[in-house]
Amino acid sequence: MKSVGFIPLRKGSKGIKGKNKRKILGRPLFSWVLAEAVFSNLDEVIIFSDDEDVLEFVAQEYTWTTKLKAVRRSDKNAGDAASTEAAILEYCEKDNYDFDVFCLLQATSPFTRAIHINECLEQLSRGFDSSLSVVRTKRFIWDETGRAINYDYNDRPRRQDFKGLLVENGAIYCTTKKVLKENENRISGNIATVEMPANSYVEIDSEADWEIAEKLLKSQLISNKGNARITHLFLDVDGVFTDGKVLFSESGELAKSFDMRDGMGLEILRQHGIEVRVMTSENSPLVAARMKKLKIDKVYLGVKDKFGLLQNLMHQENLKSSNLAYVGDDVNDMANMCKVGWSFAPANAMREIKNIADVNLSKASGSGAIREACDFLYKYNKRFNEV
Incomplete structure (x- = not known):
């Protein structure tokens, strides 16, 4: 039928x-x-x-x-x-x-x-x-x-x-x-x-x-959060890896600024069993090149409905939201941040994001925010390793 x-x-x-x-x-x-x-x-x-x-x-x-x-x-x-x-x-x-x-x-x-x-x-x-x-x-x-x-x-x-x-x-x-x-x-x-x-x-x-509907949706997602060992970290790019600024010329995008300390933090996470993935609404060759340099294989470019994609990945790979962490800075990250086990907002994130983040980082995007989130997750996961 x-x-x-x-x-x-x-x-x-x-x-x-x-x-x-x-x-x-x-x-x-x-x-x-x-x-x-x-x-x-x-x-x-x-x-x-x-x-x-x-x-x-x-x-x-x-x-x-x-x-x-x-x-x-x-x-x-x-x-x-x-x-x-x-x-x-x-x-x-x-x-x-x-x-x-x-x-x-x-x-x-x-x-x-x-x-x-x-x-x-x-x-x-x-x-x-x-x-x-x-x-x-x-x-x-x-x-x-x-x-x-x-x-x-x-x-x-x-x-x-x-x-x-x-x-x-x-x-x-x-x-x-x-x-x-x-x-x-x-x-x-x-x-x-x-x-x-x-x-x-x-x-x-x-x-x-x-x-009213938005508040109820937010509350519904957050109420289902659980505590578990983090196995996957999802990251936005602009406003997380970078300060959100882009240099343009008449031929298009020229440059973005990345913090080298963030790359080291991600490498430490991978060494301790946390898989790192990137999900961004922009379809940028510069981002693709930087993620290749950081050896991040799963990079999702040009994603407008990040929550829908995350749901699909969870269905396909049998991932549980309590095992996921997310770093975002703007409203298109909001649903994912309400969904996952741990969510992080850089110090310069939008107010709406900082209001719903589990952790508001002291470092700004492009200035060590990712490294700070990595340090938090490393220490957090140690609790489960010791049990």
Whole structure:
């Protein structure tokens, strides 16, 4: 049975301009659910958008997976009045309904995880026609006439005894091809529900919602940190290896300044079993040359979604986040720094990064920050060697 994940994106957005591709915790909003869809049991994932920037980003950034495809959405079905169902049917007809199970995923739900998608898919394998994600609310609901809908106010239940109601969170809708063709709706027939955590009910329609969602995402990642021996150190380049300054001429990049002491620190780490890798958004020949000189073999250049790549490496190599360390300086490092066991910020890093780093280094980037982080990790790992 072929299952397809479908993420519709519109270029226009009234509530928050450019919402779908605006960065939340250093990543475009849509990339949170996109990566989870790739790591789920879905066979194929479709980004359906009228935004050329999004289509180009997807084509260039996710070359590490063969499951993802970017498809152009018509202008007709991308306006303010266009429904999600209209976009669904446009794609289905374009693809000749080449699937058995269709899974609508909303880009505005960054709390969706692969496990939730898999649970919705599992319901269809159990005989249901459709499934959708919900959250449980224990709020007391009233209608406009003053009538209590979900409880007896004369016998107010204790919270721990109150089942509450299930409410759509708008994250996941799965359906079989058969009922989708018959009813032209995201869900129909015999419908199952899959509960997701309460924080997934946050709807991002205003700046206040955005701030709440970002704080919840940050808290969720940080709360899952664990203590373990560090086996891998990931490093950004500009603002970590260097002071962030680059010399340019009319022919392009001329020079970057590196601290030789950092190289010695990395060599000491490698001698004690910590693998060093580099992950940078820039695609710089100078960086490639310097990393070759430092004998760092695994260098990822031109990476815009660093968190997605890190997740993929963890899946492929069975790496645990508690065994990873990361040194970053700017917002595109934020999600990775919240994820790993130990995160470090140079003394001259951006304020947002210093606020979430486990360790704020006393040395600035390009002036011994990496060496200081290496010394910390060497001493930290000695604890595990002595056990």
